Amino acid sequence: MGSRDKLLKVFTRKQLYIYFITNLLINAIVPYFGFEDRHAVSLFHGAHSMARFLIPMSVFVPFGITFDILKKCITFSEKNGLTPLFPQGYPRIPFMLKLAGVNALATVVLVAGVMWIVHVSMPAGYSFEGSWLALISGGIAGGLAILFTWLPLYVVKKLPSA
Numbered sequence: 001m002g003s004r005d006k007l008l009k010v011f012t013r014k015q016l017y018i019y020f021i022t023n024l025l026i027n028a029i030v031p032y033f034g035f036e037d038r039h040a041v042s043l044f045h046g047a048h049s050m051a052r053f054l055i056p057m058s059v060f061v062p063f064g065i066t067f068d069i070l071k072k073c074i075t076f077s078e079k080n081g082l083t084p085l086f087p088q089g090y091p092r093i094p095f096m097l098k099l100a101g102v103n104a105l106a107t108v109v110l111v112a113g114v115m116w117i118v119h120v121s122m123p124a125g126y127s128f129e130g131s132w133l134a135l136i137s138g139g140i141a142g143g144l145a146i147l148f149t150w151l152p153l154y155v156v157k158k159l160p161s162a
Helices: 003-034 051-079 092-121 130-157
Strands: none
Touching (some): 003 051, 003 130
């Protein structure tokens, strides 16, 4: 493992802890206090549904983390005199926006699909316990934070001459 890889791994791990903890806490606490009746939360129906929290989270967490970690790693590499993350002349910003957009789109489709399957599988009028849904929301956000901290760097390493 080269010096660049070792330094980037330490830097990325630090960022991973920051992303994981903040997303876990924010995406568990906000829904918990956002539910009007914590004992009867629907997935899609009503003003205080779970979709109100999960759908935006499944767009913004992957997009934001993907773009941010790539931007921070590029800055870190340049600041510390490491070999560049991208090949010379590679269009960074379009690549970062495209990768972040693809990650966000794939995640929102997956989350909405799973929510729809759960919704269709439940009896009509079924509601969930809000405390559990808030914990699940935080867990999903933490998992997305971990996935989208490592995945963009894995993709960049697969680029030719990176």
